[in-house]
Structure formats: structure tokens, C-alpha cells
Amino acid sequence: MVDDLKKGLEGVLVAESELSSIDGDEGRLIYRGYTIEDLARGASYEEVLYLLWHGHLPAEDELESFTAALNEEREVSDDVLATMERLADADERPMAALRTAVSMFSASEPESDAEPDDLEASLRKGRRITAKIPTALAAFERYRLGEEPIDPDPDLGLAANFLYMLTGERPDDVAAETFDQALILHADHGLNASTFTSMVIGSTMADIYSAVTGGVSALSGPLHGGANQDVMEVLMEIDESNKDPLEWVEEATDEGRRIPGFGHRVYNVKDPRAKILQERSKELAAEGDSKWYDITTTIEEYLTEEKGLVAKGIAPNVDFYSGSVYYQLGIPIDMYTPIFAMSRAGGWIAHVLEYQEDNRLIRPRARYTGPESQEFVPLEER
Numbered sequence: 001m002v003d004d005l006k007k008g009l010e011g012v013l014v015a016e017s018e019l020s021s022i023d024g025d026e027g028r029l030i031y032r033g034y035t036i037e038d039l040a041r042g043a044s045y046e047e048v049l050y051l052l053w054h055g056h057l058p059a060e061d062e063l064e065s066f067t068a069a070l071n072e073e074r075e076v077s078d079d080v081l082a083t084m085e086r087l088a089d090a091d092e093r094p095m096a097a098l099r100t101a102v103s104m105f106s107a108s109e110p111e112s113d114a115e116p117d118d119l120e121a122s123l124r125k126g127r128r129i130t131a132k133i134p135t136a137l138a139a140f141e142r143y144r145l146g147e148e149p150i151d152p153d154p155d156l157g158l159a160a161n162f163l164y165m166l167t168g169e170r171p172d173d174v175a176a177e178t179f180d181q182a183l184i185l186h187a188d189h190g191l192n193a194s195t196f197t198s199m200v201i202g203s204t205m206a207d208i209y210s211a212v213t214g215g216v217s218a219l220s221g222p223l224h225g226g227a228n229q230d231v232m233e234v235l236m237e238i239d240e241s242n243k244d245p246l247e248w249v250e251e252a253t254d255e256g257r258r259i260p261g262f263g264h265r266v267y268n269v270k271d272p273r274a275k276i277l278q279e280r281s282k283e284l285a286a287e288g289d290s291k292w293y294d295i296t297t298t299i300e301e302y303l304t305e306e307k308g309l310v311a312k313g314i315a316p317n318v319d320f321y322s323g324s325v326y327y328q329l330g331i332p333i334d335m336y337t338p339i340f341a342m343s344r345a346g347g348w349i350a351h352v353l354e355y356q357e358d359n360r361l362i363r364p365r366a367r368y369t370g371p372e373s374q375e376f377v378p379l380e381e382r
């Protein structure tokens, strides 16, 4: 009889993993032993994908063939494009469009007959999904603008190519590098809610398309990936209120409003990814409009110093500074969470395949609190 209730599975160990580790008291994050700071500074998103999926950082020739293989898989089918157009016309949310797109990708999967335990085939499928997500998302955005989608550019890396397909213009180095870094920062993060969702699906030996579709669904919520859009909406609300940001945040917290981008199940201190994104936001602000960066730092200072939230373990998480970075890169606000998914797909796939290698069906239990015994009354007598 299991009787140890852990609501929200807080602190429960359910698997071993070599992929990423978080020290929530020190604010430290590593992917396979490499600090997030080193990876963000020195690697590309493709190198990080390779690291997560293949266990080591690629040598130059390994990276070249890996990148070429990814680039070859970027195109999506006409059916996916037509669906993106229909969903854009119907004013669907981009996260829902992405969920639909990932599910549809499987219709053109060349290895659909591979056995569920053929992990090499699942990895190739994962590569196809990861390569196609930016194309489907950018096409959706183009249709929303009343424009035709832009074909992927094989000479551009995943990050730069996404920005190119989104806007029709090749990004400058600062934009491409900043966005690539954002993808690295979001690629993996232990057994967060969306990764665990993917693993639960994968533990039934369902296919990787189902697992990634589930990951997108779980990420969409405001307590998880959806918070990055909410942060930007709060910044805009403050701007539009014409109030002093300090006054706004005082009133909001007095009303008991939760500020998105603050708090985390594992970190008790500032998320190391937020520190890196804060630097990027500050650099972009120095080149252009510092308004968004200034509002975020005002909120952070107030919540930290006046409200003492950080002392209570409620500090900025990854979503707090990503919004102002993406805004300054000209990315539409409701694309922020899909971008998170675009990056995190790499982590979902890595965790599902790692877990399936030594699979055990994930099946926890609930403590039953309903009645023990009731007399059944037929419908006509109720």
C-alpha cells in the first residue's frame, strides 16, 4: 500500500538521467556536465542538440554531417502548409497550430513502420520533427500576415533560418547569435512538466510524434512555457497604463497578483538562464529602446528588495527576461512560447529516448478520497 502523497510529484525521483542537472540552491544548470554559461557562450544550438542526443559535443565533421542531415529535413508537406494557412485564417493560437503541425508531421514519416523500440529510427524521426518545427511555425506567421511562406535557406543555421523564414530578411549577426543562444538556454531542463509529459507518453512505447505533441501541449500553460508571453503582456500593460512601473508593481502585488516569470519549482535563487537573458536584453536595449529592459529591472528590484520575494525563494525564472529579448528581435509576442517549444523539442526527444532505452511504464497512483460503498440505483429510479 502506497501512502506517501507527493502532490505535484514534488521532489519525487522517477528516473535516472545523464542529460541535465539543476542545482536549485546555487542556481546552476548543466547539460551533460557542461555549464549552461559555457554552452551559451561557446556552442551553437545544433551542437547542443548533438550533445543531448549523441552524448558528446560533436567534432567538426560530426557537426557538419549532423547539420546537413537536419537541414535536409526542414521542408514540411503541402498538407501541413495548407493546415497552417487554414489555422492562421481561423485566428488559431500559434501554440495550438504547432501542436497540430507536429501531429501532422507523422503522416509524411518515411520510417512509420519502424518498431517503437527501434531507438535509432526514433532518433531520426526526432530529427525530422526538430527540423520541421521552425518551418511550420514561420509558415503560420507568414499566412497570418497574408504573405506566402519563405523556403528554408540551407546556408543558415536553425536559429538564423527561423528568423529569416519569419521575416523574409536574413538576420544580422547580433540577432542570429542572440536567438541561437536563447534556443540553447531553453533546450533542456530536467523533468519539467512538458518533458515529463513526453516521457509518460513515451513510457507507453507510443511513437515520438505523440510524445512531442504532448510536450507542446504541456508547455503551453501559463505556469510553464506560457509565462514568457505573459511576462511581455505585463510589460505592455505597465507601459500602456502610463503609470510609473514601480507604482504599477506595488499595486499589482498588493492586489495579490502573481507576477509571471517569477518563481520555480526547483530554483530557490535566480535562474542562471535568466541572468544570461538579462545580459542579452540589456545589450539589445543599449542599441535601441531601453524601455522594456528598464521595466523588467524595476519589477525585479522591487520584488527582490521591497517584497523580499527572492529571500523566500521566489526569483526570476527563464521566462522573465526572454520576452524583452524576443520583443527587441521583432518576434510577435504569441510566438514566444512556440519558440520555447522549438528549442525544447530537442530535450523532449532526448529524455524520451533515454527513458525508453530501459523503459518502465510510468503509472503513479492517487489516494482515493471518494465514498467506499454506495448502493447502485437504476436510472429510472433516480
Ligand SMILES: CC(=O)SCCNC(=O)CCNC(=O)[C@H](O)C(C)(C)COP(=O)(O)OP(=O)(O)OC[C@H]1O[C@@H](n2cnc3c(N)ncnc32)[C@H](O)[C@@H]1OP(=O)(O)O
Binding pocket: 008, 222, 223, 224, 225, 227, 257, 258, 259, 260, 261, 262, 263, 264, 265, 266, 314, 317, 318, 319
Ligand atoms: C519555464 C518554466 O516553466 S519556469 C515557470 C514559469 N511560470 C511562471 O513564471 C508563472 C509564475 N510562477 C508560478 O506560478 C510558480 O512560481 C510556479 C508554478 C512556476 C512554481 O510553483 P510551485 O512550485 O508549485 O509553487 P507554488 O505555486 O506552490 O508557490 C509557492 C509559494 O510561492 C508563491 N509564489 C510562487 N510564484 C509566485 C509569483 N510569481 N509571484 C508571487 N508569489 C509567488 C506562492 O504564492 C506560494 O506562496 P505561499 O506559500 O505563501 O502560498
Ligand SMILES: O=C([O-])CC(=O)C(=O)O
Binding pocket: 186, 188, 189, 190, 191, 192, 193, 264, 265, 266, 317, 318
Ligand atoms: O524546470 C521547470 O520546472 C520549468 C523550467 O524552468 C523549464 O522547463 O525550463
